Amino acid sequence: MPRIAFLVKPGPISHLKIARALANTLGVDIVRRISGNSHYDIIVALDSTPKYLLDFVRSKLRCVRVVAYMHDVRSISHSELTAWDAGRRPLEQRLRRLVSLSAVKPFVDLFLSPTNAVAQTVSEYTGVKPCVVHHCVDTGVYHPRDCERKGLTILTVASKRHIVLNSLAVFSRVSKELNVKLVIRGPCPPHASLVKDVLCLPHLTESELARLYSCADLFLYPSLHEGFALPVLEAMASGLPVVAFAEPSIMEVVGDAAVLVAPTTIDTMVDAVKAVLTTEELRARLSRAGIERAREFTCVKSALELLNCLKLLQ
Known part of the structure; x- marks a missing residue:
């Protein structure tokens, strides 16, 4: 070699x-x-x-x-x-x-x-x-873990500004109907920390990030364009159900193991998030499918x- x-x-x-x-x-x-x-x-x-x-x-x-x-x-x-x-x-x-x-x-x-x-x-x-x-994805790091949950949590891990802002927009609508928190690891705008039930986190170690995936209930990734979307793969490997826009690279990565919606309006994303959070059986199915899909990478x-x-x- x-x-x-x-x-x-x-x-x-x-x-x-x-x-x-x-x-x-x-x-x-x-x-x-x-x-x-x-x-x-x-x-x-x-x-x-x-x-x-x-x-x-x-x-x-x-x-x-x-x-x-x-x-x-x-x-x-x-x-x-x-x-x-x-x-x-x-x-x-x-x-x-x-x-x-x-x-x-x-x-x-x-x-x-x-x-x-x-x-x-x-x-x-x-x-x-x-x-x-x-x-x-390193499944030795990113894999399902037991975690004590207190209420429903949406997680977004992103480096692009528009993904974070889209997540905040979806959360503002979902939180009017459901008792849910949003945790963001990424470039939060200054006003985000003032929004009720929104937590913006600084840089995390890989082990801290892996635990964060395991302790959430849904991974929200409203990206309009991606090269690969590694956080999506890490979330699936961790057993975290994924809701994302149907962007070509994301579609190639997730296959049938996530809920994908057309990137036209926030409305479809809001409906998908509510459906996953309120249907335990759907979350369990997406979790299993995500783990299996991640094993291919x-x-x-x-x-x-x-x-x-x-x-x-x-």
């Missing part, structure tokens, strides 16, 4: 999770930068943004093959949504991604995407044809997909 290392820069915690899972499975290194002492044949970067560019250049100068994830191209395909999440103008968001991709592309030998849906979108918008490597399977993709470099 070629000498492989995963390159991870400071950024989304999900990138480090993915790198750790694959590196542990393959028995290879994780590095933060490429130095003169690097002795690898292939570098697998967890993103393809400009902060990786210098390491890509160093790798090419050392005849090291460069493989990089392109988790999505939402800044191009969904520029208005991502601009809103980032607090920028849509044109600025789109141009930033196009320029950064133009700078990085000459130094990357192979791009990876986490779903077939993303790979298709990347190909349509950029001409790049990524190889698909689905993410995995093993780290061994992801590692094999990666190795198959790397054969394209030969």
Whole structure:
């Protein structure tokens, strides 16, 4: 096997999770930068943004093959949504991604995407044809646990602003009819902490997050665009019923193991959340289905997909 290392820069915690899972499975290194002492044949970067560019250049100068994830191209395909999440103008968001991709592309030998849906979108918008490597979930960390529940709890774990705001909008409607709490791990707006029965949490350790999944009653993920939606997979592995928008990547990940609603209005999401919270039998069925579905996303399977993709470099 070629000498492989995963390159991870400071950024989304999900990138480090993915790198750790694959590196542990393959028995290879994780590095933060490429130095003169690097002795690898292939570098697998967890993103393809400009902060990786210098390491890509160093790798090419050392005849090291460069493989990089392109988790999505939402800044191009969904520029208005991502601009809103980032607090920028849509044109600025789109141009930033196009320029950064133009700078990085000459130094990357192979791009990876986490779903077939993303790979298709990347190909349509950029001409790049990524190889698909689905993410995995560590069931040693994320699995059902016994938890003492006090009332109904909705959980949202997200990094994007629009997901959190959509969850708050759904909760404001649901809480008028049901006695329920909303726990958010993500970028809460300042007013959220003032809303009754809403709890916004700071950064959590992985073990704390895993317990949070196990102690909730429903996982709410009203995302309008995703590359993979790792929190959804973690929730399913933990036995937590999922309600989400029927977005292509989410549909690919969850299959029939979640309640998916059309991303048209909040009304359909509100109805779905109420149905799950008020029907114990439905929650139990979704819990079982989610656990079974999550078992399909093993780290061994992801590692094999990666190795198959790397054969394209030969």
